[in-house]
Amino acid sequence: MSPKPPVxxxxxxxxxxxKGKRASQLLRRRLPAGSVEAHLERGQWKVSLxxxxxxxxxxxxxxxxxxxxxxxxxxxxxxxxxxxxRFDVVYLLRSLVHNDLAWLSVAxxxxxxxxxxxxxxxxxxxxxxxxxDLFGIExxxxxxxxxxxxxxxxxxxxxxxxxxxxxEPVAFTHNIEWALSAQDRPEYLPGATRGAVERP
Amino acid sequence: xxxxxxxxxxVLPERVLAARAGAAKxxxxxxxxxxxxxxxxxxxxxxxxxxxxxxxxxxxxxSSLWPALFGLACCAIEMMGASNARYDLxxxxxxxxxxxxxxxxxxxxxxxxxxxxxxxxxxxxDQMPDPKWVISMGACASCGGIFNNYAIIQGVDKVVPVDxxxxxxxxxxxxxxxxxxxxxxxxxxxxxxxxxx
Amino acid sequence: xxISPPPVGDGTPPEQIPRQEGIPRLAPxxxxxxxDKIESAEELMEINMGPQHPSTHGVLRLVLGLDGxxxxxxxxxxxxxxxxxxxxxxxxxxxxCIPLTxxxxxxxxxxxxxxxxxxxxxxxDLEIPPRGQYIRVxxxxxxxxxxxxxxxxxxxLDLGATTVFMxxxxxxxxxLDILEWISGVRMMTSxxxxxxxxxxxxxxxxxMVSAFTTDFQQKVDEYEGLLTSNPIWRQRTIGLGVISAADxxxxxxxxxxxxxxxxxxxxxxxHPYSSYDHxxxxxxxxxxxxxxxxxxxxxxxxxxxxxxxxxxxxxxxGGPTNTADRKVSLPPRAxxxxxxxxxIHHFKLTTExxxxxxxxxxxxxxxxxxxxxxxxxxxxxxRPYRCKVRAPSFSNLSAxxxxxxxxxxxxxxxxxGSIDITLGDVDR
Numbered sequence: 108m109s110p111k112p113p114v115x116x117x118x119x120x121x122x123x124x125x126k127g128k129r130a131s132q133l134l135r136r137r138l139p140a141g142s143v144e145a146h147l148e149r150g151q152w153k154v155s156l157x158x159x160x161x162x163x164x165x166x167x168x169x170x171x172x173x174x175x176x177x178x179x180x181x182x183x184x185x186x187x188x189x190x191x192x193r194f195d196v197v198y199l200l201r202s203l204v205h206n207d208l209a210w211l212s213v214a215x216x217x218x219x220x221x222x223x224x225x226x227x228x229x230x231x232x233x234x235x236x237x238x239x240d241l242f243g244i245e246x247x248x249x250x251x252x253x254x255x256x257x258x259x260x261x262x263x264x265x266x267x268x269x270x271x272x273x274x275e276p277v278a279f280t281h282n283i284e285w286a287l288s289a290q291d292r293p294e295y296l297p298g299a300t301r302g303a304v305e306r307p
Numbered sequence: 308x309x310x311x312x313x314x315x316x317x318v319l320p321e322r323v324l325a326a327r328a329g330a331a332k333x334x335x336x337x338x339x340x341x342x343x344x345x346x347x348x349x350x351x352x353x354x355x356x357x358x359x360x361x362x363x364x365x366x367x368x369x370s371s372l373w374p375a376l377f378g379l380a381c382c383a384i385e386m387m388g389a390s391n392a393r394y395d396l397x398x399x400x401x402x403x404x405x406x407x408x409x410x411x412x413x414x415x416x417x418x419x420x421x422x423x424x425x426x427x428x429x430x431x432x433d434q435m436p437d438p439k440w441v442i443s444m445g446a447c448a449s450c451g452g453i454f455n456n457y458a459i460i461q462g463v464d465k466v467v468p469v470d471x472x473x474x475x476x477x478x479x480x481x482x483x484x485x486x487x488x489x490x491x492x493x494x495x496x497x498x499x500x501x502x503x504x
Numbered sequence: 505x506x507i508s509p510p511p512v513g514d515g516t517p518p519e520q521i522p523r524q525e526g527i528p529r530l531a532p533x534x535x536x537x538x539x540d541k542i543e544s545a546e547e548l549m550e551i552n553m554g555p556q557h558p559s560t561h562g563v564l565r566l567v568l569g570l571d572g573x574x575x576x577x578x579x580x581x582x583x584x585x586x587x588x589x590x591x592x593x594x595x596x597x598x599x600x601c602i603p604l605t606x607x608x609x610x611x612x613x614x615x616x617x618x619x620x621x622x623x624x625x626x627x628x629d630l631e632i633p634p635r636g637q638y639i640r641v642x643x644x645x646x647x648x649x650x651x652x653x654x655x656x657x658x659x660x661l662d663l664g665a666t667t668v669f670m671x672x673x674x675x676x677x678x679x680l681d682i683l684e685w686i687s688g689v690r691m692m693t694s695x696x697x698x699x700x701x702x703x704x705x706x707x708x709x710x711x712m713v714s715a716f717t718t719d720f721q722q723k724v725d726e727y728e729g730l731l732t733s734n735p736i737w738r739q740r741t742i743g744l745g746v747i748s749a750a751d752x753x754x755x756x757x758x759x760x761x762x763x764x765x766x767x768x769x770x771x772x773x774x775h776p777y778s779s780y781d782h783x784x785x786x787x788x789x790x791x792x793x794x795x796x797x798x799x800x801x802x803x804x805x806x807x808x809x810x811x812x813x814x815x816x817x818x819x820x821x822g823g824p825t826n827t828a829d830r831k832v833s834l835p836p837r838a839x840x841x842x843x844x845x846x847x848i849h850h851f852k853l854t855t856e857x858x859x860x861x862x863x864x865x866x867x868x869x870x871x872x873x874x875x876x877x878x879x880x881x882x883x884x885x886x887r888p889y890r891c892k893v894r895a896p897s898f899s900n901l902s903a904x905x906x907x908x909x910x911x912x913x914x915x916x917x918x919x920x921g922s923i924d925i926t927l928g929d930v931d932r
Contacts, residue, residue, distance in 0.1 A: 148863060148864070149626070149863055149865055151865070151866070177750075177753040177754070178753045178756060179753075179754065179755070179756040180756060180866075180868075180875070180877065180894060181756070181877065181879070181894040181899075183879060183890075183892040185881055185890045186890070199866060199877075199879070199894075203753070203767065203769050203774075206774055206775075210866070228754055228755075228756070229751075229754045229755050229902070229903075230754060230756030230757075230899050230902055230903075232902065233898065233899075233902040234898075237898075241590075254583075255582060255583055256582065256583040256586040256932075257458075257583060257586060258422060258423045261422075265457055265458075265588060265591055266590060266591055270457075270591075272456040272588060272591050272592075272595075273455070273456065273457065274451055274454070274455035274456050274457070274459065274461045275451070275455065275461045277455070376558050379562070379563055379585060380562070380585055380607070380610060380927070380928050381607055381610035381691060381692070381928070383562075384610060384611065384654065384691065385690075385691065387657075387658075387673070388673060388676075388680075391670055391673035391674075391677075392670050392673065392674055393673070393674070393677050406557070406558040408556075418585075419585065419587060421583070421584060421586050421587065421931075422586075423583050423584050424555065424563060424585070427555055427556060427563075427584070431556055453603065453604065453607075454587050454592065456587075456591060456592055457588055457591070458586050458588035458591075459587055459588070476692060477691055477692070479690065
């Protein structure tokens with residue numbers, strides 16, 4: 108196998124070993140000892156904290172001059188069903204002045220109540236609604252925690268790993284009825300429109 | 308005047324058949340009974356042509372199809388491309404995209420229909436007055452496309468009856484033009500008084 | 505090296521920012537008299553815009569609470585185009601995800617391809633040869649121009665300027681011709697793939713692109729001649745839909761929506777990717793945060809993209825376009841006939857795909873709408889374990905209610921158009 112060419116990194120931003128380092132340093136100073144855990148992975152410092160410290164951490168990151176993470180990038184969740192605290196809620200914040208990216212992560216189960224950051228970053232309001240919609244995580248103090256992408260009466264949370272997403276089977280010769288157009292479909296199959304349009 | 312036989316074909320009364328047969332055999336006597344060609348020439352001179360009411364109505368309908376704006380996703384961009392200068396949809400009389408479905412007679416469902424959008428699609432279709440036609444543009448509207456999952460309705464014909472399906476992801480603007488032409492031929496072949504099933 | 509701090513990061517309201525010469529100051533009150541403000545929310549009249557609407561640029565539903573003609577509240581109801589992309593990514597191998605990404609932000613499909621490919625390549629710790637990077641930049645900047653042309657055409661059409669709509673599609677069809685020439689598809693090209701490109705470009709690519717860039721600047725002059733100094737356009741857009749920089753940052757706005765408020769942030773400059781630091785281009789910044797500024801920024805961005813394409817096509821290096829790593833990129837056809845190892849690589853790649861090591865990264869690129877980011881989590885398998893798409897239109901749209909506050913309902917359409925949302929991006 109031919110050798111891989113060297114990886115070139117950005118010249119204007121901070122070097123990869125330091126992305127998010129300001130955030131981890133500030134949070135270690137501010138929050139109680141032992142409640143912050145940070146590790147460096149692929150050039151990004153990832154900080155794990157408990158839900159109860161989240162609001163204080165976010166407001167500190169936003170307002171402190173040494174960090175100034177003003178831009179709310181996004182917030183999402185990763186589902187690891189075999190863990191006890193199955194959800195890994197990830198917050199990404201950007202500091203334009205320092206050209207830095209903070210990665211905060213909160214481990215949560217289905218019953219954990221995570222405080223909402225909508226009061227600090229207005230942009231997180233819609234991201235938290237999307238997390239609630241697709242994963243079912245409740246955020247306390249959210250101004251309007253309702254479904255945002257799916258219909259209001261939808262049951263289930265699709266992005267969880269135990270939710271099976273399926274449309275309809277692909278038609279082969281053994282189930283050729285699925286290949287017929289809806290007007291010709293036999294009535295026992297879903298989607299048949301014969302008789303569906305009543306005309307006077 | 309037509310009666311339908313058991314197999315669905317049209318059965319005409321005997322006197323009508325005899326009259327038609329007789330007319331074809333009547334010879335043209337020069338100066339007394341004009342031939343078909345002479346009749347047609349004389350009519351053209353005074354600006355008259357004969358046809359059936361059905362054909363004229365169908366011609367009027369298919370020459371000025373007014374699409375209801377129903378661009379949902381990527382196919383909508385190609386639909387806009389089809390109505391622009393290079394692939395000119397107004398050659399076929401269909402450039403007047405009406406925002407209100409009450410003023411439209413054709414709905415081009417261009418794009419993927421999600422579960423939340425399905426009832427809205429049906430409501431817009433119901434608001435359109437008769438006669439109305441539906442073109443399902445693209446793979447997602449025809450059968451769900453590449454999205455065989457929880458979020459997309461697998462084919463818009465589960466919600467509204469469709470006349471022409473266009474494959475493609477997205478179909479080229481020429482594909483949409485081809486669909487409009489096919490729809491025009493379908494309208495030309497449809498009897499005026501038929502009820503859509 | 506840090507970029508200079510945003511000039512209005514302290515929350516200075518836009519009225520206090522000095523304006524450019526020649527642009528009149530039109531305060532919100534100048535657009536009509538304020539009647540007595542109503543007391544309670546129940547007295548508002550709720551008007552529903554959409555989801556089927558000529559000017560919402562897709563299936564967006566806005567519920568506007570009106571006090572006479574003034575918009576006092578705006579609630580956006582999205583999800584009418586939710587396609588479940590993120591769930592679909594989890595059940596497709598990485599190469600199969602590329603055609604899926606095309607359909608998200610469907611106005612600039614190569615941009616999504618590039619974002620996904622760069623994120624996957626960061627997980628694989630892979631670098632693409634210079635020719636591949638330059639061609640990626642050309643394709644992506646052409647698609648940026650194409651997306652801005654659609655935005656300009658539809659925005660102008662909403663405000664009544666139909667000619668601009670026709671003109672913009674004239675140029676867009678030329679760009680789609682170029683994309684069709686290299687990939688076979690007009691819109692959903694899937695040309696940029698993990699490990700490089702679909703294939704090397706044919707020899708007509710360079711003359712076609714050069715011919716396009718030669719006369720594109722005059723075409724932009726045509727559009728500007730119709731709109732920029734047009735008194736109707738200026739009256740309808742100046743001073744409208746203002747958002748301050750602090751608000752924009754809080755909502756997570758990015759791209760022209762953020763730069764219109766004076767924040768000089770462009771990911772191509774801050775975190776250059778795919779050889780953007782080799783090219784010389786300007787990033788336009790607005791002063792007032794209104795609709796007119798965002799229009800000027802996007803028109804100028806079209807010119808700058810044309811400059812980048814010009815530089816890239818003139819300096820296009822030779823060599824391979826795809827990485828030499830055979831575990832990621834397909835071997836050339838000739839090699840399969842002679843080398844058993846290449847045959848096995850080809851077989852494995854097409855059936856199983858590649859397996860990035862475990863880990864998670866976030867990679868963002870500058871799409872025409874703003875920061876398009878991919879948070880990709882790999883568990884060592886051949887499918888993404890979780891691929892979150894940070895859509896720029898989603899965050900930009902969440903700021904809409906702030907921009908449209910106290911504006912006339914007739915101007916709401918102009919504000920929605922100026923944010924340049926793509927519903928495929930918002931709903932995913």
